[in-house]
Amino acid sequence: MPALHGFYRAISSTSYCWTLSQWKALTMHLKILCSPGIIDRLNRLFLDIVQQEVTDADTLRYVQTLVARYVAQGRPLTGYFMVCCVLETEWTILAQALAPPLATRSPVVEAAAANKAWLSLTRNSALELDIEDDRTKNILKDTIRYAMKCFSDLLVQIEEMDSEPSLDTYAWETMSESLVRSHFTVYHSHSQFLNQKLASICCLALREIDDQLYSRILLLLSTDPPFSDNLVQEAALKATTILVRTWVFFSSLPFLDRFFFF
């Protein structure tokens, strides 16, 4: 996992003129990481190490220190966290395909390339990519679908969390599980944030607004959102910004008036 984290850091901090086909190839690989089986396995990883593999105290201490260090930096090495890394990597690459960075020689700053690419999409309209083959279109559509699915999963899981008996928390003693659990909410608002970014950038690439994304943004920015989370709503606004850049008609929507009012 640290290796994949290093990969994500490299992509999000190095500006590079990615192409759509390179995005496609990497997405094909990366989406395997987002399968429920792998997420589960990574979530259980530390528990498994402690329970099954480690016999000597030194290794155990090493593993615990490693995990603690990452947690201290706000990077819990869980399956959920890996999904966030994947989403962030995917949107960063696609955003740079749509808004190629002008200067690629800049000092290495964490997430510099990602931030720059997003900023550039909010200021200038996206490049019109020539998507000829249906396969690429399908992958873009699949990515949107995946992002949308995460949203509905979240709603279900929030309901489950609410109904869970509080006694259950005592069962979550092990480092691994409490780690996964304590980052559950953070992960979800973060992954929603990234999912919306990714889905809206896919829409830009396809040059068509996905109906589901559109109604989701409307829902999140409405007076009665299904849940109130600053990060998720911020993402909805950010997604709106880049979509408005490309589609002027979008800005005539009633909900935007409410925000411009403030």
Added chain:
Amino acid sequence: MGCSPEWALPDQVVFSTVAALLRISIDHPEYSDRAISAIYFFVEQTIEKTHDSTCKNFITLSAFLCA
């Protein structure tokens, strides 16, 4: 380089390698195909290892096995 000292060694190795490959392909476009395929290969191999490697390897050695 921007490697924060707090990251584990495999993390730093992959970060530096991938960032360097991207920089090579910026400065020498003639090598960019090879540099980018090396990145694909790394991702592919690492993900493959999530299926079969032991748990401990997954947080410690996997970067070196594929680098």
